[in-house]
Amino acid sequence: MQREPCGPEQPAARDHGTAERIGLARAEAALLAESLTRQWEGVVEASALTANDDEHDPEGSTVAYERERIRATRDQVYREIDALDRAARRLRDGCYRICERCGGPIAEARLVARPTAATCIGCASRAGG
Ligand SMILES: [Zn+2]
The missing domain is CATH 1.10.287 (Helix Hairpins)
Known part of the structure; x- marks a missing residue:
């Protein structure tokens, strides 16, 4: 881990x-x-x-x-x-606001829309979800 x-x-x-x-x-x-x-x-x-x-x-x-x-x-x-x-x-x-994958910030709007988001939008779209 x-x-x-x-x-x-x-x-x-x-x-x-x-x-x-x-x-x-x-x-x-x-x-x-x-x-x-x-x-x-x-x-x-x-x-x-x-x-x-x-x-x-x-x-x-x-x-x-x-x-x-x-x-x-x-x-x-x-x-x-x-x-x-x-x-x-x-x-x-x-x-909470730090991407698990790249360590970058997760946009507040993304966290509002999806409170369980652990990755930033860039990493999420690269992972295909
Ligand atoms: Zn990321």
């Missing part, structure tokens, strides 16, 4: 808003993950109830598809929570 080329910066008033924004987004994502877990359990339960039915029931593939869809969405939400946690940590460490 490469040491991030950054350190404590001047505490700016805008950081309070940023920390709040990250915290809110994280709380929302956690609620979403919870709801997806309940949905997933619901689908699993529903399929368990019909487990005695004909295995070749066309419903079976629909359940599998639905379960896979919910799982994929939940994984995505977990990745988002992970990214938000990393952003909150970078904010505490004073690395």
